Amino acid sequence: MRQITRPTxxxxxxxxxxxxxxDSWILAQHVPHAQLVVSPGxxxxxxxxxxxxxxAHVxxxxxxxxPFA
Incomplete structure (x- = not known):
């Protein structure tokens, strides 16, 4: 997952x-430039x-x- 170069x-x-x-938290921790959004409820x-x-989050x-080159 660390090879993912795009913001996620x-x-x-x-x-x-x-x-x-x-699992989502772990994923976000292992993907560089990842942002995690967790919706309560x-x-x-x-x-x-x-x-x-x-x-709105997207x-x-x-x-x-x-943008990446």
Missing amino acids: LVVNGRNGIMVPTV AGHGALFRFPRVFC ARFLDSRV
Whole structure:
């Protein structure tokens, strides 16, 4: 995972069962330039349960990144 060179957004719900929150945290720790977003009160489908919040995080993530050559 350390060979990933692109900024990465890791998104999960706090109550994730399919992908436990701790796994998302570990993933974000091992991918350089990763940003972790954990939605409280949501499970694996946090992006469907809170679509506006998810889109806001994605937009902020994309806006803050300098394009790679």
